[in-house]
Amino acid sequence: MRRGARGRRARAAALLTATVTTALVAGCTGGSGPGDDGRGAPKDSKYGTSPSALVVKIDNAAAARPHTGVDAADVVYAEQVEGGLSRLIAVYATRLPKTIGPVRSARESDLELLRQFDRPTLAFSGAQKKLLPLIDKAPLKAETPGNAADAYFRGPGRPAPHNLYLTPGRIVPETPGEAALTTGFHYGAAPAGGMATASRTVRYPAASFSFTWSDARDRWLVGMDGTPATTADGERMTTGTVVVQYVKVRASAFRDFLGNNTPYTETVGSGKAQVLRDGRAWDVDWKREKATDGTSFTTGDGTPVNFAEGQVWVVFAEAP
Numbered sequence: 001m002r003r004g005a006r007g008r009r010a011r012a013a014a015l016l017t018a019t020v021t022t023a024l025v026a027g028c029t030g031g032s033g034p035g036d037d038g039r040g041a042p043k044d045s046k047y048g049t050s051p052s053a054l055v056v057k058i059d060n061a062a063a064a065r066p067h068t069g070v071d072a073a074d075v076v077y078a079e080q081v082e083g084g085l086s087r088l089i090a091v092y093a094t095r096l097p098k099t100i101g102p103v104r105s106a107r108e109s110d111l112e113l114l115r116q117f118d119r120p121t122l123a124f125s126g127a128q129k130k131l132l133p134l135i136d137k138a139p140l141k142a143e144t145p146g147n148a149a150d151a152y153f154r155g156p157g158r159p160a161p162h163n164l165y166l167t168p169g170r171i172v173p174e175t176p177g178e179a180a181l182t183t184g185f186h187y188g189a190a191p192a193g194g195m196a197t198a199s200r201t202v203r204y205p206a207a208s209f210s211f212t213w214s215d216a217r218d219r220w221l222v223g224m225d226g227t228p229a230t231t232a233d234g235e236r237m238t239t240g241t242v243v244v245q246y247v248k249v250r251a252s253a254f255r256d257f258l259g260n261n262t263p264y265t266e267t268v269g270s271g272k273a274q275v276l277r278d279g280r281a282w283d284v285d286w287k288r289e290k291a292t293d294g295t296s297f298t299t300g301d302g303t304p305v306n307f308a309e310g311q312v313w314v315v316f317a318e319a320p
Contacts, residue, residue, distance in 0.1 A: 051176035052141075053117045054096065054168055057124040058088035059104040060207070062225065064162040068232040069100035071311070074181055076239070078315040080249060081107065082260035084205025086224075089113065091120075093180040096172060101165035103152070106131065108252050109265045111138045115291035117182055123151075123166050128254055143171045184294020188306035191299060194280035202244055202315045209315050211242045213279040220276065222313070240310030242276040243297065245286055246319040265316050272319070273297060277308040 058070060060078075070076060073090035081087050087104060106124040108131055114120055121141045135142055145152045151170035155163045201210040210223035219238035222229040229237040245267075252264040270287040275297060284305050288295040297305045 051172070051174055051180060053120045053176055053180040053182075054092040054172045055114055055117070055120045055122050055140075056090045056092070056100050056166060056168075057104050057106055057110070057122075058090050058100075059102040059162055059164075060086045060088050060224065061162060063158065064102045064104075065224065066230045066232050066234075067101070067237075068165065069097035069168075071231050071235070071237055072097040072100075073311060074178075075183060075185075076311065076313045077113065078202075078209055078313065079107070079109070079265050080204045080207075080263050080316065080318070082255075082262055084207060086204055086207040086209070091117075091181070091183075092168065092172075093176045094178050096168045096175050098167070098169070099165050100168055101155070102158070102162050103164045103166050104161065106135060107262060107264075108134065108254060109263075109267070111135065111140075112291050113265075113267045114138075114140055116184070116288075116294045117180065120180075121172055123168070123171065125161065125164050131254060182294055184288075184296050185312060186297075186304040186306050187309055190278050190280070190308070191282060191303070191305055194278075194282045196279060197276060197281040198279070200242065200244065200274070200276055200281065202317050209313075211239070211276060211313070213276075214238070215279065218278075219310075220313075238311075239313045240277060240308035241312045243307075243312065243314045244274045244276075244317050245295075245314055246272045247316050249316070249318045267295070267316070268293075275305050275307070 058067060070088065070090050072092065072095045074093050075091040077089040079087055079089065089110065090100065103123060103125050106122065106127045111134060114122060119139050119141060121143055123143045126144060127135060143151065148171050151167050153165055154160065155165050197213065199210060199212040201208055208225055211220040212223065214221050217238055219240060220242055222237040222239060231237055248266040249263050250266065252262045254262040268288050268291050273284050273286045275282045275284050282305060284297045284299060286295055286297050299305060
């Protein structure tokens, strides 16, 4: 289902000044990766004839905030990583900001999540050595500091690895368009019922996301780790729809340099979810039969649940 006209005007992303360098520190979980040894999937023009979505792995440590360009994403996925911390996966189709970041490393479960898109461009800072062959084989176009150095730069005022930024126009020459959003999401009028909800918080072992309804803004105000989330230009971060999706989070075969296991978030399957929009919440079912499918969200009788126009946040929470 195609989306209607978006209700928000684009805000200009903050301009960051820094010299583009070719010797970028990867900021990955452990070992060397595309950001520090030049490895990664080579540039290839054989990724289809229609533009595909741009996906960017976003650092979400406290030192990485405020973010740049995340407010322009069509979909923001929040996932748990090592040590109970969190990372963001921002998907761009209808708008491309001038700058996005800070950019961080890829994870194994990202590959399953991104199969729903038609060979998306994945921008990330690096990955563990053992994960690189899986990324090379995945049906996506990997763009890293190792093979697209002119698209990345280090911003001032923050220490590495929390200062790596992407200029998306250098790896995606045109805005992909809403047809690239093959998420399975539906948009339109709110379903009947729902429970009046002023706020909702999702907690990880060492991180949290909160969403507080604002009648004045007609949006959910985003908070991270108990602090209001803002953009790099000082605007409060908001979203029209929040999905708390309960999934299985299991151990993977990978660990970071401290020995912490990398969680694997399973996004293929089925389960329960909660959809928040218009100051109300609906308990729904989710289903994704195979990795190449988008995810459907339905009421008990199988009716698709419409999301509000605008950005969607999907927060993966561990199923009880």
